[in-house]
Amino acid sequence: MAKILIVDDSSTVRDQVGEFLTENGLDYISAIDGKDGLVKLQGDPGIKLILSDVNMPNMDGLTMVEKIRNELGNSTVNIIMLTTESNPSMKERGKAAGVKGWIVKPFRGESVLTAIKKLIE
Amino acid sequence: MSDNLDLVSKVLILDNAVEYFDTIKQFCDENGLIGLRIHSNNVLRTLNSYVDLGGIFMAEDYAETLEKTLELAALIRKTRPELPIILRRKTDSSSEIQADNLAKCFVDSYTIDDLSPLRKFIDDYIFSIVYPNALIRGITEISVQSLQSQFKAQTVTANAPYIVRDRIIFGEVFSLIPLESNWCRGYMMLQTEESILDSLVVSDVGLQYSQTPFRELNNLLGEVTNLIWGAFKNRFINDDVDRANRSVTQVPLVINHQNKYISFGSENPQLCFKYTLLDEATGLFCSIYQWFIFNLDFTPELFEEIQTTVDDLIDSGELELF
Numbered sequence: 040m041a042k043i044l045i046v047d048d049s050s051t052v053r054d055q056v057g058e059f060l061t062e063n064g065l066d067y068i069s070a071i072d073g074k075d076g077l078v079k080l081q082g083d084p085g086i087k088l089i090l091s092d093v094n095m096p097n098m099d100g101l102t103m104v105e106k107i108r109n110e111l112g113n114s115t116v117n118i119i120m121l122t123t124e125s126n127p128s129m130k131e132r133g134k135a136a137g138v139k140g141w142i143v144k145p146f147r148g149e150s151v152l153t154a155i156k157k158l159i160e
Numbered sequence: 161m162s163d164n165l166d167l168v169s170k171v172l173i174l175d176n177a178v179e180y181f182d183t184i185k186q187f188c189d190e191n192g193l194i195g196l197r198i199h200s201n202n203v204l205r206t207l208n209s210y211v212d213l214g215g216i217f218m219a220e221d222y223a224e225t226l227e228k229t230l231e232l233a234a235l236i237r238k239t240r241p242e243l244p245i246i247l248r249r250k251t252d253s254s255s256e257i258q259a260d261n262l263a264k265c266f267v268d269s270y271t272i273d274d275l276s277p278l279r280k281f282i283d284d285y286i287f288s289i290v291y292p293n294a295l296i297r298g299i300t301e302i303s304v305q306s307l308q309s310q311f312k313a314q315t316v317t318a319n320a321p322y323i324v325r326d327r328i329i330f331g332e333v334f335s336l337i338p339l340e341s342n343w344c345r346g347y348m349m350l351q352t353e354e355s356i357l358d359s360l361v362v363s364d365v366g367l368q369y370s371q372t373p374f375r376e377l378n379n380l381l382g383e384v385t386n387l388i389w390g391a392f393k394n395r396f397i398n399d400d401v402d403r404a405n406r407s408v409t410q411v412p413l414v415i416n417h418q419n420k421y422i423s424f425g426s427e428n429p430q431l432c433f434k435y436t437l438l439d440e441a442t443g444l445f446c447s448i449y450q451w452f453i454f455n456l457d458f459t460p461e462l463f464e465e466i467q468t469t470v471d472d473l474i475d476s477g478e479l480e481l482f
Binding site for chain 2: 050051122123126133134141142145151153154157
């Protein structure tokens with residue numbers, strides 16, 4: 040089963056999204072910031088999709104994406120940003136770094152399911 | 161004077177003159193003030209609780225003697241110096257109050273026959289900052305939407321926004337997040353009562369705490385703060401404008417837990433909102449107080465609303481594929 044990595048500094052969001060994924064029969068693991076996200080991704084080859092926040096301590100989500108693509112050389116994992124940010128320049132930065140989709144919080148389950156269907160199923 | 165027709169402020173009316181009640185009430189009604197009358201025995205107890213005041217109207221004959229009125233005013237000034245007091249005198253020279261005594265305790269005085277000093281008082285000390293109506297309306301919309309997204313089982317309503325000078329913290333838990341733009345610099349603060357929020361959250365069907373309750377509630381309040389902050393930025397802050405030229409000035413924040421007091425280092429009145437989360441099934445409700453403290457900069461002339469349509473708000477949560 041494809042595994043999803045949730046990267047968010049808010050445990051409330053990690054719990055909400057994780058609960059939703061479980062209810063829909065999906066497997067997931069969580070990371071608390073961009074740095075932790077990189078570690079979790081490297082440690083689990085089953086991860087096919089990342090749902091990541093942008094604004095996080097230690098390492099923000101877009102920096103994490105840039106490192107995944109450039110430093111880890113991972114061009115296959117699908118990345119969706121789940122964030123309060125909707126600034127066009129930030130979306131452009133994400134797009135340039137290899138982000139596949141953007142969801143503005145608050146979290147809505149059907150958008151995540153749509154992303155999963157389109158990108159990994 | 162503010163042009164924010166919807167803004168109100170609470171003032172404490174320490175005045176027992178029944179014959180002037182109607183005049184003062186009419187003044188309050190016409191000027192966006194909510195007058196709170198209390199017995200003289202309860203003044204300090206009231207001031208030590210959370211009443212989110214903008215100022216105080218006091219009559220020279222409020223206490224048994226003029227001397228006692230001045231003592232009470234001095235005590236209020238000592239305990240709550242952020243609250244301006246204006247004195248109502250019977251006539252301009254009705255009693256012999258030394259000028260330095262007057263200046264120590266009161267920012268001005270007025271008589272019932274001439275309310276112009278009272279009008280100037282509220283213009284100078286309460287409604288001294290102009291908040292654009294689009295900002296007030298927008299904050300209410302994004303905050304209700306953000307709260308509703310996290311409290312799906314409750315009904316979220318917003319009260320009329322108001323102005324406070326108080327620095328007393330409400331409840332036991334609050335969040336702070338900086339707001340930085342070319343037109344504002346300061347903080348947003350959300351305050352609530354932990355036990356009441358806890359009662360409301362656990363009344364949700366199927367909720368299981370995975371951490372100790374206070375940590376869960378902290379995280380929940382943090383996420384609401386994050387959602388409002390993000391929506392505020394998306395709607396009101398153009399990140400591409402003048403970022404490099406923004407000031408880096410900071411001032412210390414001082415929080416006194418014992419006295420539930422917070423200072424942002426500014427004497428400016430603050431813009432406040434109150435939201436109510438109501439569980440229709442149980443009748444339980446919880447208040448969340450939201451303060452906007454633009455203590456470092458506020459230049460409303462540069463304010464602009466970036467995202468204004470209802471459609472844009474509804475679009476949050478939608479997937480945008482690249």
